[in-house]
Amino acid sequence: MTDWRSSPFDPVDDDDKLKEECGVFGVVGVSSAANFTALGLHALQHRGQEAGGIVVHDPEQGFNSVRRFGYVRDNFTNQETMDMLPGPIGIGHVRYSTSGSKGATAIRDVQPFFGEFAMGGAAIAHNGNITNADALRRELIERGSIFQSSSDSECIIHLMARSLQRNIPERMKDALRRVEGAFSIVAMTRTKIIGVRDPLGVRPLVLGRVENTDGVGWVLSSETCALDIIGAEFIREIEPGEMVVISQKDGVTSHRPFEQKKSRFCIFEHVYFSRPDSILGGRSVYETRENIGRELAKEAPVDADLVCPVPDSGTPAAIGYSLESGIPYAMGIIRNQYMGRTFIEPSESIRNMGVRLKLNVNRALVRGKRIILVDDSVVRGTTSRKIKEMILDAGAAEVHFRIASPPTAWPCFYGVDTPQREKLLAATMSAEEMRTHLGVDSLKFISLDGLYRAVGEVGGRDPASPQYCDACFSGDYPVEPSDQVLKGFQLKAAE
Ligand SMILES: O=P(O)(O)OC[C@H]1O[C@H](OP(=O)(O)OP(=O)(O)O)[C@H](O)[C@@H]1O
Ligand SMILES: NC(=O)CC[C@H](N)C(=O)O
Ligand code: SF4
Ligand SMILES: [Mg+2]
Numbered sequence: 192m193t194d195w196r197s198s199p200f201d202p203v204d205d206d207d208k209l210k211e212e213c214g215v216f217g218v219v220g221v222s223s224a225a226n227f228t229a230l231g232l233h234a235l236q237h238r239g240q241e242a243g244g245i246v247v248h249d250p251e252q253g254f255n256s257v258r259r260f261g262y263v264r265d266n267f268t269n270q271e272t273m274d275m276l277p278g279p280i281g282i283g284h285v286r287y288s289t290s291g292s293k294g295a296t297a298i299r300d301v302q303p304f305f306g307e308f309a310m311g312g313a314a315i316a317h318n319g320n321i322t323n324a325d326a327l328r329r330e331l332i333e334r335g336s337i338f339q340s341s342s343d344s345e346c347i348i349h350l351m352a353r354s355l356q357r358n359i360p361e362r363m364k365d366a367l368r369r370v371e372g373a374f375s376i377v378a379m380t381r382t383k384i385i386g387v388r389d390p391l392g393v394r395p396l397v398l399g400r401v402e403n404t405d406g407v408g409w410v411l412s413s414e415t416c417a418l419d420i421i422g423a424e425f426i427r428e429i430e431p432g433e434m435v436v437i438s439q440k441d442g443v444t445s446h447r448p449f450e451q452k453k454s455r456f457c458i459f460e461h462v463y464f465s466r467p468d469s470i471l472g473g474r475s476v477y478e479t480r481e482n483i484g485r486e487l488a489k490e491a492p493v494d495a496d497l498v499c500p501v502p503d504s505g506t507p508a509a510i511g512y513s514l515e516s517g518i519p520y521a522m523g524i525i526r527n528q529y530m531g532r533t534f535i536e537p538s539e540s541i542r543n544m545g546v547r548l549k550l551n552v553n554r555a556l557v558r559g560k561r562i563i564l565v566d567d568s569v570v571r572g573t574t575s576r577k578i579k580e581m582i583l584d585a586g587a588a589e590v591h592f593r594i595a596s597p598p599t600a601w602p603c604f605y606g607v608d609t610p611q612r613e614k615l616l617a618a619t620m621s622a623e624e625m626r627t628h629l630g631v632d633s634l635k636f637i638s639l640d641g642l643y644r645a646v647g648e649v650g651g652r653d654p655a656s657p658q659y660c661d662a663c664f665s666g667d668y669p670v671e672p673s674d675q676v677l678k679g680f681q682l683k684a685a686e
Contacts, residue, residue, distance in 0.1 A: 212238050212239065212287055212289070212318055212319075212394070212464060212606045212607050212608075213238055213239045213284060213285060213286050213287055213302075213316075213317070213318040213319075213413075213606065214232060214235025214236070214237075214238035214239055214284070214285040214318065214412075214413045214414070214417070215235075215282070215283070215284055215316040215317070215318045215375060215376065215377040215396070215411070215412070215413050216228055216231035216232055216235060216282065216283045216284075216316075216377060216410070216411065216412045216413070216417055217281065217282035217283070217316070217377035217378075217379060217384040217386065217410070217411040217412075218231070218280070218281060218282075218384070218401070218408055218409070218410045218411075218421075219279065219280040219379075219382075219383070219384045219408060219409050219437055219438065219439055220279060220280075220401075220403075220405060220406060220407060220408035220409055220439035221279060221401065221403050221405055221408040222279060222403065222404060222405050223273075223277070223278075223279075224247050224276075224278055224279055224280050224281030225245055225247050225267070225273055225276035225277070225278070225281055226273065227281075227401070227408075227410070227421050228245050228247075228267075228281045228282065228283040229245065229263055229267035229268070229273070229283070230417075230420050230421050231283065231410070231412055231417035231418075231420065231421060232245070232263045232267070232283045232284075232285050232417075233263045233264060233267075233420065234414075234416045234417040234419070234420040234466075235285050235412070235413055235414060235416070235417050236262060236263055236264075236285055237464075237466055238285055238287065238318070238413060238414075238464065239284075239285035239286045239287040240261075240262060240285070240287065241260065241286050241287055241288060241293075241294055241295060242258065242259060242260045242261065242285070242286045242295065242298075242301040243258075243259060243261075243262070243263050243266060243267070243283065243284060243285045243286065243301070244256060244257065244258030244259070244283060244284050244286075244301050244302055244303050244316075245257055245258075245267065245276055245281055245282070245283040245303075246281060246282055246283070246303045246305060246314040246379065247276045247277065247278040247280065247281035248278050248280050248281070248312075248379065248380075248381050248382075249277040249278030249279070250278075250381075252277055252278070253312075254305065254312050254314070254381075255275055255276055255277070255278070256276075256303065256305060256314070257272055257275060257276060258298060258301040258302070258303075259298075259301070260295035260298065260301070261295070263285065279405065279439070280379055280381075280382065280383075280384065281379065282303055282314055282315075282316050282377045282378065282379045282384060282411075283303065283316065284301075284302035284303050284316035284317075284318075284377075286300075286301055286302060287608060288300065288342075288608065289320040289343070289606055289607065289608045290320055290321070290324060290341075290342055290343035290344075291340060291341035291342035291343065292341050292342075293608075297340070297341065299339055299340040299341075300340045300341055300342045302315070302316050302317060302342070302344060303315055303316040304316075304339075304340070304342075304344060304345055304347075304348050305348075306348040306351060306352060308351065308352060308359065308362070310357065310358060310359065311359070311380060311381050312380070312381065313348075313351070313359045313363075313378060313379065313380050314378060314379050315344065315347055315348065315363075315376055315377075315378040316376065316377045316378070317343075317344035317347065317374055317375075317376050318374070318375045318376075318394050318396075318413055318606055319372060319373035319374040319375055319376075319389065319393065319394045319605060319606040320343060320372050320373055320603075320604055320605050320606045321343040321344070321346060321347075321370050321371065321372045321374065322371045322372035322373075322604050322605070322670055322671070322672045322673055322674060322675070323370070323371040323372065323673050323674055324343030324346055324372075324674060325674040325677070326673065326674060326677075327346040327350070327369065327370070328343075328346055331346060331349045331350070331353075334353070336349040336352070336353075346370065347363075347366050347367065347370065347374075347376070350365070350366030350367075350369055350370070351363060351365070351366045354366060359378075359380045359383070359385070360383070360385055360434065360436045360446070363376075363378060363385060363387065363434070364434065364446070364448035367387060367389075367448065367449075368448065368449065370389075371670055371671075371673065372389070372393075372604065372605060372670055372672075373389055373391070373393035373394050373457075373605035373606050373670070374387065374388070374389045374394065375387070375388050375389070375393075375394035375395060375396040375413065375429075376388075377396070377411045382438050382439075382440070383436055383437060383438045384409065384411055384437050384438075385434065385435070385436050385437070386398065386411040386429050386434070386435045386437070387429070387433070387434040387435075387448075388429050388430065388431050388432065388433060389431070389432070389449075390431060390432040390449040390450065390451075390452040391431055391432075391452055391453075391454055391455040391456075391660065391669055391670065392430065392431025392432065392454040392455070392456050393455060393456065393457050393605050393606070393660050393669075394413070394457065394460075394605070394606055395413055395414060395428070395456070395460060395465065395471060396411060396412070396413060396428065396429040397411070397412055397413075397414065397415055397418065397425060397426075397427070397428050397429065398410070398411060398425075398426045398427055398428070398429055398435060398443065399411075399412065399415075399418035399423035399424055399425050399426055400423060400424045400426050401418075401421055401422060401423035401424070406439070407439075408423075408439070409437045409439075409442070409443060410423045411429070411435070411437070414465055414466060414469040414471075415469045415470045416466045416468050416469045419468070425470060428472075431452070431454040431456070432447060432448075432449045432450075432451060432452065433445055433446070433447060434446040434447075434448050453656060454658075455657065455658075455659060455660040455669040456472070456659055456660065457605065457606075457607075457659070457660050458642065458643075458646060458659035458660060458661045458664075459568075459596065459603075459607065459661075459663060460476075461476060461479045461480070461483075461645075461646050462480070462483065462567050462568065462595055462596045462642070463504050463567045463568055463596070464607070467480060467506075467507055472646070472647065474647065477507050479645060479646055479647075480507035480508050480511065480567075480595065481507045481508070481510055481511035481514070482511060482645040482646075483507075483508050483511060483595045483596075483637060483641075483642060483645040483646075484507065484508035484509060484510060484511020484512040484513075484514075484515065484565060484595060485511040485512070485514065485515040485645070486511075486637055486641040486642070486644055486645045487508065487511070487512055487565070487593050487594075487595060487635070487637045487641065488511070488512045488513075488515035488516040488593075489515060489641075490635070490637060490638060490641050491593055491635035491637075492516060493563060493591045493593075493633055493635075494561070495518055495560075495561040495562060495563045495589065495591055496518070496519075496560040496561045496562070497518065497519055497520075497521045497523060497556070497557070497560050497561075497562050497563065498512050498513040498516065498518050498519065498520050498521070498563045498565060499520075499521055499522065499523030499524055499557070499562055499563065499564055499565070500520075500522075500524070500564075500565050500566075501524060501550070501564055501565065501566035501567075501574065501575075501578060502522075502524060502525075502526040502550070503526060504566070504567040505564075505565045505566040505567050505595065508565050508567060508595035509565035512563065512565050512593060518563065521553075521556055522553060522556070523552065523553050523556055523557045523562055523564070523582070524550050524551065524552055524553065524564075524578065524581075524582075525550070525551050525552075525553050526549060526550055527548065527549055527550070527551070530548055530549040546573060546574055546577035546578065547577065547581070550574075550577075550578060550581070551581070552578075552581045552582050552584070552585040553585075554585040554586070557582055557585050557586065557587045558585060558586035558587070559586060559587075559588055560587055560588060561587070561588050561589040561591070562582060562587045562589065562590055562591065563591045563592075563593055564578060564579075564582070564590060564591065564592050564593070565592075565593045565594075565595065566578075566592070566593075566594055566595070567594070567595045567596060568594060568595070568596045568599055569592075569594055569598070569599065569616055569617070569625070569636075570599050570609070570610065570615060570616070571610060571614055571615065571616055572616040572625070572628065572629060575592060575629050575631075576628075576629050576630070579592075579629055579630060579631050589632045590631045590632055591631065591632055591633045591634075591635075592626075592629065592631050592633070592634045592635070593635055594634070594635070594636040594637065595637055596636065596637060596642060596664065597636050597637060597638060597639050597642060597661075597664040597665075598616075598617030598622065598625070598636050598664065599615055599616075599617055599663050599664065600612075600615055600617040600618045600663070600664065600666065601615070601618070601662055601663050601664070601665070601666045601668075601683075602615070602663065603662065603663045604662075604668070604672035604675060605660065605662075605670070607663075609663065612680075616628070622634060622635075622636065639651075639652050639661060639664055639665060640652050642661075642664075643658065643659070646659070657669075665683075666682070666683035667683065668682065
């Protein structure tokens with residue numbers, strides 16, 4: 192196996208799932224920024240369940256922070272903790288690691304990160320992944336930086352420290368011009384929150400406005416679902432390559448620190464990561480997923496009795512498939528609501544058990560029926576293989592898998608923790624080999640063009656200049672993952 196991920200700074204590859212990413216949130220101009228941030232992070236919990244943190248600033252008590260492993264609801268609901276976080280301005284982060292330590296192993300890698308500069312303190316929360324982080328870290332360490340964590344995101348703080356600019360937003364601009372890869376960042380100073388998206392806008396970030404007893408407050412969030420929970424109004428998306436600097440006094444100012452580029456938003460946000468009640472690119476994620484299901488039904492029809500989703504993320508696509516095909520929709524698999532979005536399993540047997548703990552077949556419904564199972568993705572095939580066994584055990588006559596994304600054949604280096612390439616089913620098997628491996632009657636994936644049509648690109652994917660990042664399907668990386676290439680990762684062109 193190629194050891195293209197190993198470096199002293201890399202995590203141990205102990206996990207096999209395509210996991211979520213991180214969620215970032217910030218607010219200014221409210222009486223208790225920590226309460227708003229805790230609510231916002233709770234709404235973004237699907238983006239990261241390993242750990243969460245909040246940093247606030249209060250004119251009298253200065254900066255304070257709490258960073259903990261686990262869920263927001265367990266860490267940021269008790270009064271004692273919240274009393275430690277006073278102030279009208281704050282930012283927060285929920286983490287799924289892509290770099291540095293994984294899981295609940297090193298609290299020092301939990302964000303937001305904080306730095307004290309000549310002009311005052313600043314904290315940053317980062318969603319994404321820096322593709323030249325190893326190179327930057329080496330350079331910074333050689334020049335005297337003392338790192339506190341093993342996270343890629345910490346490089347930004349050190350780059351800011353080395354900048355000669357006189358204020359924090361300008362130092363951030365300097366720092367981020369050196370950073371490659373994907374970043375949606377929410378940062379704060381004593382009086383301002385700052386939101387930035389990388390030039391390609393790979394990760395989402397939105398701006399909201401919240402009226403409260405203290406007047407008008409401003410909010411930055413990974414997704415709009417976190418605006419809803421605090422009663423904030425969705426104003427707009429932060430644009431790719433844009434930096435907004437927001438204070439209660441001056442409102443929102445927009446800056447363009449980078450050279451303008453054509454955007455390459457992550458197409459998988461539409462398929463899986465974002466919450467279905469969020470708005471992305473002017474459209475509800477739910478609506479897009481239903482469209483994906485409709486496209487899939489057009490591309491890959493099959494005669495069957497029932498369309499059943501693999502809950503939760505397969506549900507809207509299954510509804511779309513059913514509406515388009517006219518085959519009735521049914522809840523053939525029931526999800527245990529007490530299981531988190533992703534069950535992190537250390538071994539194959541526990542992994543299989545994880546699927547059983549989370550999903551169960553509705554036996555009475557599927558017996559003797561030809562079932563179409565719709566899921567959003569097949570990564571390693573653990574979920575699909577187990578579900579197929581369970582549904583055949585329950586007496587289904589046929590099982591047809593329909594997948595709402597193309598085969599995942601390449602790792603993501605932009606903020607989603609994917610297994611090594613060798614562990615991705617589609618990296619080593621053709622669609623027919625995967626069908627045999629999973630032991631199903633048929634297996635079809637939506638085409639890349641079909642997916643583009645479903646997200647609103649009527650002409651499909653423009654191969655000369657793709658409208659989205661789709662590297663995990665196409666191997667076409669919009670930013671070269673330079674650290675990985677140095678460690679031996681083979682790009683498609685090199686194969
Ligand atoms: O092929 P695999 O390696 O099994 O990975 C693919 C599965 O993982 C995800 O589900 P997950 O259970 O993580 O989250 P969900 O509840 O949001 O669907 C995804 O929705 C697929 O069902
Ligand atoms: N998923 C993410 O966006 C992770 C952010 C950052 N790279 C970390 O590992 O903490
Ligand atoms: S590689 Fe896939 S998951 Fe990663 S940013 Fe691109 S489309 Fe999204
Ligand atoms: Mg799933």
